[in-house]
Amino acid sequence: MAKVLVTGGAGFIGSHISEAYIKEGHDVAVVDDLSSGRLSNLQNIINDKKFKFYQTDIRKLDALDNIFAEFKPDIVSHHAAQKSVPHSVDDPKDDADKNIFGLLNIISLIGKHKVKNVLYVSSGGALSKPIKGDEKSSEDDYPSLESPYAITKFAGENYIRIYSSLFGYSYSILRYANIYGPRQIADGECGVIPIFVGNVINNKPSILMTYSDMPRGCTRDYVFVGDVVNANMLLSKTPVNCPVNVGTGVEISMMDIYETILKVFNSNQPIKVVGPRLGDIKRSVLSAEKIKKLVGWVPQVELTKGLQILKESMQ
Numbered sequence: 001m002a003k004v005l006v007t008g009g010a011g012f013i014g015s016h017i018s019e020a021y022i023k024e025g026h027d028v029a030v031v032d033d034l035s036s037g038r039l040s041n042l043q044n045i046i047n048d049k050k051f052k053f054y055q056t057d058i059r060k061l062d063a064l065d066n067i068f069a070e071f072k073p074d075i076v077s078h079h080a081a082q083k084s085v086p087h088s089v090d091d092p093k094d095d096a097d098k099n100i101f102g103l104l105n106i107i108s109l110i111g112k113h114k115v116k117n118v119l120y121v122s123s124g125g126a127l128s129k130p131i132k133g134d135e136k137s138s139e140d141d142y143p144s145l146e147s148p149y150a151i152t153k154f155a156g157e158n159y160i161r162i163y164s165s166l167f168g169y170s171y172s173i174l175r176y177a178n179i180y181g182p183r184q185i186a187d188g189e190c191g192v193i194p195i196f197v198g199n200v201i202n203n204k205p206s207i208l209m210t211y212s213d214m215p216r217g218c219t220r221d222y223v224f225v226g227d228v229v230n231a232n233m234l235l236s237k238t239p240v241n242c243p244v245n246v247g248t249g250v251e252i253s254m255m256d257i258y259e260t261i262l263k264v265f266n267s268n269q270p271i272k273v274v275g276p277r278l279g280d281i282k283r284s285v286l287s288a289e290k291i292k293k294l295v296g297w298v299p300q301v302e303l304t305k306g307l308q309i310l311k312e313s314m315q
Helices: 012-023 061-071 083-092 092-111 148-167 190-202 226-235 254-264 290-297 303-313
Strands: 003-007 027-031 051-054 075-078 119-121 170-176 178-180 207-210 223-225 242-245 271-274
Touching: 003 012, 003 051, 012 027, 012 148, 012 226, 027 190, 051 061, 051 083, 061 092, 075 226, 083 092, 083 254, 092 148, 119 148, 119 226, 170 223, 170 226, 178 190, 178 226, 178 303, 190 254, 190 303, 207 242, 207 254, 223 226, 223 303, 226 290, 242 290, 254 303
Parallel strands: 003 027, 003 075, 027 051, 075 119, 119 170, 170 242, 178 223, 207 271
Antiparallel strands: none
């Protein structure tokens, strides 16, 4: 069994991953400043003898150094990040501060404390190339880099790659598609599903941002959080030393998402159509053939089933 340090481990995705590591018998330390994460997300494991929680910011190098020295991780799963595309446009310095300088703190300590395996969370959507026809974005495509967020995530990938040879660690870069599932909050930057679901439950109209040539809204690749957890567990055992897409390969429009939610939640709430959002990519769908070939990962939960699981978790 390994010692696993999960940054951002009290968040929506990180908490599910932290739970999975505990279930597999690993020792887990979560580092989270709780700016968006919640301790309640960790309620199933917070009293486990194999679990530790540290509340700090990844930009605080001395505090992080003490945590690394005390816990001595074998694996670092780096989920902590500034995740908002619009915020990165409005405040690129803050975006870079968290997504680059915070990451460099983590990398420096990975080298200092001789961590063996690193999982770095990137963005499949923000790093997509412009696609046409039936194309899907692959890891070999050069990303379009349409926002400061995309730029910092792509820079992060390259920092991880360069320092792996200098510090001698193995790594995997996970380019997530749009993830949804239990514990996700409608904070405006988490994908439309929790926003739409919250509006449907509270009998409020939703807003659909569209382009003139895409009246049903932008398209995205949506993957259930349980499938993402499985990808993390496989890559923890078998590092691939390259980026891999973690998505379904299914391109679906925002309007299709909304209509599926209406069916699952038995609602007829209306939706208001407005113009596009600055920094948005029109179409995004990921090819997941590489991760399938390398570690055998295949998504198991299709959208309707995932939404039903989400609905049941809310009851």
